[in-house]
Structures are given as structure tokens and as C-alpha cells.
Amino acid sequence: MDNKQNLLRKLPAINIILEQARIKQLESRCPHTLISEAASETVQGIREAILAGDETPDTITDLDTIAAVVAKKVQEKISPNLRKVINATGIVLHTNLGRAVLAGSAVKAINDVAANYSNLELDLNTGERGTRYSHIEKLLCRLTGAEAGMTVNNNAAAVLLVLNTLAKDREVIVSRGQLVEIGGSFRIPDVMSQSGALLVEVGTTNKTHLRDYESAVTEDTALLLKVHTSNYKVIGFTAEVSAGELTGLGRKKGIAVYEDLGSGVLVDFMKYGITHEPTVNESIKAGVDIVTFSGDKLFGGPQAGIIVGKKYIIDKIRQNPLTRALRVDKFTLAAMEATLRLYFEEETAVAEIPTLRMIMMPSEEIRLRAEKLQGLLREKTGDSIETEITAGFSQVGGGALPEENLPTFLVSVRPLSMSVNKLEKRLREMEPPILARIQKDRLLFDPRTLLANDCEVIAINLQRIMETG
CATH class of the missing domain: 3.90.1150.110 (Aspartate Aminotransferase, domain 1)
Incomplete structure (x- = not known):
């Protein structure tokens, strides 16, 4: 106990710490209250360590050492929490590290709209109010072959929005083997439930046939849903229905077909010796009515949920009140447009989009x-x-x-x-x-x-x- 008391008596007063040269130098770049707070926290930490009988370096009462600890703590307090690694x-x-690194042109586009006013919702040709989706829609259509396109803040939001718009209080048929869990423990059944759609599972974990979908169709069926299992694979004794087969059934029954690709790809990876990943273009060409995918995964752009497909469906989605709640800001749109433009030439995309290049x-x-x-x-x-x-x-x-x-x-x-x-x-x-x-x-x-x-x-x-x- 005497040793503890001796150590406690050696602890310097806060005002003495604040007068140290190393600490005084900090006053030119950070508030006095923050420095004082760091000094108090440091002394309190040492006091608690002493009382606990901790004989680690944290219990050292040397003034220079304490000043160094305070300076380090101040630096931690003024450093951004979200920063480059x-x-x-x-x-x-x-x-955990932010997924896709943006291309240089996308970073420049963000800087340009961040430092200036922009025509986010202004039609420069007419001088009247425009729509923010117009900045990327033609690009999306050109690159995917879709009739229309838009984007929201992430792909989970895109799935929620599509299901809520097209299938609220109605049935959506999906293969049991495609009820995946996506990032952050979000599961397709949970997103579907939140959207108001009614889940109808067909087939088994490893095998689902076209007849399974067909036999499940009722008057309440709103969508035939295909989910790309991008984060896991079922191998061995398996069978699944292709997008083309599903759209054929959809046409026959008068039911829209929706495919969630998860990671959107606009480049054929097989050309580069990498496992085939279904492209957005393949889905649109197969006749899928609506397709959703992420912007910050294999696409290599900012975080976003991209929605492309038939114009009449996109028009319905835009009218959904949820669209405003899930809309993207000017920074996302600027980065998205710049990234899309790199895809005009595949060689340019592979060379300049960091995700593809890596x-x-x-x-x-x-x-x-x-x-x-x-x-x-x-x-x-x-x-x-x-x-x-x-x-x-x-x-x-x-x-x-x-x-x-x-x-x-x-x-x-x-x-x-x-x-x-x-x-x-x-x-x-x-x-x-x-x-x-x-x-x-x-x-x-x-x-x-x-x-x-x-x-x-x-x-x-x-x-x-x-x-x-």
C-alpha cells in the first residue's frame, strides 16, 4: 500500500503537464480543452493502474513519459476516425476496408461536384427541373442493353425496392438453394419479408427444376425471382434453372422475371482466365425483365444498387415513395458516371478500374x-x-x-x-x-x-x- 501511495503522490498536476514544451507545441493545432482532456484521461489511467497493482509501463510517473503519452492521445483525438489504410x-x-477503390476519373468527378455547384436536378437544355437519374441512365442502357436504368444506395436497397414495388402482398417464387445471406447477416428472406412480398420456396437446396416454378404459380404470383449465389457454390449433384428458361416460363404465364446478380459484371472474366461470372448483359439478352447488382463489387465503382430492365418497370419503381428514401447523392452519381464511361472500351476499363486491374x-x-x-x-x-x-x-x-x-x-x-x-x-x-x-x-x-x-x-x-x- 505504501508503494502505491508513493506512486500516486508522484503523479504531476494537470497544469504542470500542460506547461511541458511538448504539450505547448500542440496548442497551435488543436483546442486547449482537448489537450486538457487528454492530460486528465492519461493521469486517471495511470492512477487506476497503480491502484489495481499493475506494474506495467502505464504506471510510470515520470513527467516526460506522461507528456509523451498525452501527446499521443491528443494525436489520436484529432486524427480522423475514417481514414486511408x-x-x-x-x-x-x-x-472491412471499403471494398472497391475508385478509378482516378471517378475521384476527380467527385472532387468536381463537391467543390462546386452542379446540375444534379437541372435540365441544362430546358432550364427546368430534371431528374438525377438522367445523368447515368443512357450510359447504363448503352452498356447493358436494358431499356432503362437507375441506382439507389446499395444492392440490398435495390432488392427491397424492386420487391416492394412489384410484389407487395403478393407471391414471389424463388429456388430454395438461392435464399442466400448477404453481407452484414442480411438474408434474402428477411429483405423479402420487409418488402411486403410473400416468399414461395421451390425445389431443394441442390436441385430446382423449371417444373418446380411452374407448379407453384398461382393467381397471386407477382414475380419469378432468380438470385445469383455469388458468395457460395453448391457442387456435385445439382441442377438450376437458367435465366432463359425462367423468362420463357414468365412469358408463358404473364409474370415478370427478376434476377439479382449481387456482384454486377460488365466484362467476360473468362477471357482473362478467371471463373465465369454471369454478366448483366447476359441477363438482359436472356429476356430478364429487371436486374439488380452492386456498384462497389466487381463493377468497381461507388457503393450503390443498380437497377436495369424494362422501362415500364423502372417507371413504376421511380414512383415508389421508398425511392426517395433510398436515393443516391451527387457524389455517388458523379463516381458512377465516370466509372460507366470507362467501360466504353474494355481495355480502358481493365487498365483504369482498380478492381479489374488487380x-x-x-x-x-x-x-x-x-x-x-x-x-x-x-x-x-x-x-x-x-x-x-x-x-x-x-x-x-x-x-x-x-x-x-x-x-x-x-x-x-x-x-x-x-x-x-x-x-x-x-x-x-x-x-x-x-x-x-x-x-x-x-x-x-x-x-x-x-x-x-x-x-x-x-x-x-x-x-x-x-x-x-
Whole structure:
């Protein structure tokens, strides 16, 4: 107890801490109240550690050490909560890291409308009020072959809106094997229930036939729904009904067919040696009446739910009061338009849309990137770490192409003066934070998902960590 009391008596007063040179320097860039708050929190934390009998460095009462802790806490308080990170995990569409990185032209488009007024809902030809959807509708139609198109804030919203507009209080027939759970534990049956539509399951988990749909049709059937199981695969003894077969039944029965693709694709991935993913164009060509997909997955644009299909259906959706609640803002529209324009030439899209570029990156380019990163690490850290280049796999992520392992080259790092877990934690605490993955007591950096200058930043920060311990 005497030792605790001695330590408590050594704790400096808040006003003494605030007079330290290191702390005074902070006053030019952050409010005094925030600095004082950080000092109080630091002293309180040390006091609680002492009373708890904690003999960690947190209980140190040295004034210089406390000032350093306060300065660090102030920096944390003024740093943005949402900020840039470096993705060295090799997961292209990392949901926790914001999924798709935008193309340069999309970023510029956002900056242009953010810093200026825009014609968001103004028809410049007539000078009268226009519709925000007009900025992208013709582009969507040109690229997908659909009659009309629009976008809302995400694909779950798109599904909700379509079902609520076309099938409220009516039946929607869907294969049991397609009742998927999407991101954030949202499930198709739950979204359907919220929309007011009545779910009618047909077939089994692994097999559903056209006759299953046909026998389930009643006078109350509003839609035949096909959901692309983009985040999992059923293999083996399976059967499913194609979009063409379903639209044939829809025409025969006078029922609209709706397909939710999840991850929207406008490029044939098979041309690049990647597993086939159904394209929006294929669905429209098959006669599907309405198609929805995400903007921030394989499409490579901003978060959005894109809806394309027959004009009479899109017109109905626009009249739904929910459309206003789910509408996108000018930033999303600007990024969406810029991304759509890149698809006019497939080569341009693959070269300039980061998602496509990363997924389709040649092995030789990845190898060169790995060698560059390894060289920089050896130059900056010397003998404090061991590095080697190993073969491995990247992932697409975002619930897309779950079976696709993209061959890659990894830079494997083993620190000699600390644990791999500690190094991984220290990298996350850097500015910008650096995310890698741990495997077999090694830290792995995948060059596939690194952007310009990321290699240099990783090397410099790793040097700082190894020097300070």
C-alpha cells in the first residue's frame, strides 16, 4: 500500500503537464480543452493502474513519459476516425476496408461536384427541373442493353425496392438453394419479408427444376425471382434453372422475371482466365425483365444498387415513395458516371478500374512488385528482419467468386527482435495503418492490392518500428 501511495503522490498536476514544451507545441493545432482532456484521461489511467497493482509501463510517473503519452492521445483525438489504410492483404474487395477503390476519373468527378455547384436536378437544355437519374441512365442502357436504368444506395436497397414495388402482398417464387445471406447477416428472406412480398420456396437446396416454378404459380404470383449465389457454390449433384428458361416460363404465364446478380459484371472474366461470372448483359439478352447488382463489387465503382430492365418497370419503381428514401447523392452519381464511361472500351476499363486491374494483374507484374518491396525492406531494415518471396494466392473478396484463388507472389517477413503479432499490431498503429496477414509465424504482404507508393510507405514504417522496438 505504501508503494502505491508513493506512486500516486508522484503523479504531476494537470497544469504542470500542460506547461511541458511538448504539450505547448500542440496548442497551435488543436483546442486547449482537448489537450486538457487528454492530460486528465492519461493521469486517471495511470492512477487506476497503480491502484489495481499493475506494474506495467502505464504506471510510470515520470513527467516526460506522461507528456509523451498525452501527446499521443491528443494525436489520436484529432486524427480522423475514417481514414486511408494500406491494404497488403491481397483481398481485392475487402469489405472491412471499403471494398472497391475508385478509378482516378471517378475521384476527380467527385472532387468536381463537391467543390462546386452542379446540375444534379437541372435540365441544362430546358432550364427546368430534371431528374438525377438522367445523368447515368443512357450510359447504363448503352452498356447493358436494358431499356432503362437507375441506382439507389446499395444492392440490398435495390432488392427491397424492386420487391416492394412489384410484389407487395403478393407471391414471389424463388429456388430454395438461392435464399442466400448477404453481407452484414442480411438474408434474402428477411429483405423479402420487409418488402411486403410473400416468399414461395421451390425445389431443394441442390436441385430446382423449371417444373418446380411452374407448379407453384398461382393467381397471386407477382414475380419469378432468380438470385445469383455469388458468395457460395453448391457442387456435385445439382441442377438450376437458367435465366432463359425462367423468362420463357414468365412469358408463358404473364409474370415478370427478376434476377439479382449481387456482384454486377460488365466484362467476360473468362477471357482473362478467371471463373465465369454471369454478366448483366447476359441477363438482359436472356429476356430478364429487371436486374439488380452492386456498384462497389466487381463493377468497381461507388457503393450503390443498380437497377436495369424494362422501362415500364423502372417507371413504376421511380414512383415508389421508398425511392426517395433510398436515393443516391451527387457524389455517388458523379463516381458512377465516370466509372460507366470507362467501360466504353474494355481495355480502358481493365487498365483504369482498380478492381479489374488487380483481379486481372499478370503474374509477372506481381512478381516485379514483390521484388521491389523486398528490395526496399532489405534496404531500410537491414538485418533486423528476414524476407523471402513465396508463391501464394489472393482473393477477390466482397462475397464474389468464392472459389477463385488468384495466384500471386507474397513478400514474407519475419522480425528478429519481436513477435510477428506485435509487428502486425504496430503496423496497424502507423499512419497510415498498414494491413497484412499472418501465416505460420510470418507476416505476408501481397503486392496485388498495393497502390502507388505503398511499397515505399511500408518500408519506411517498418524501418521505424524495427528501430524503436
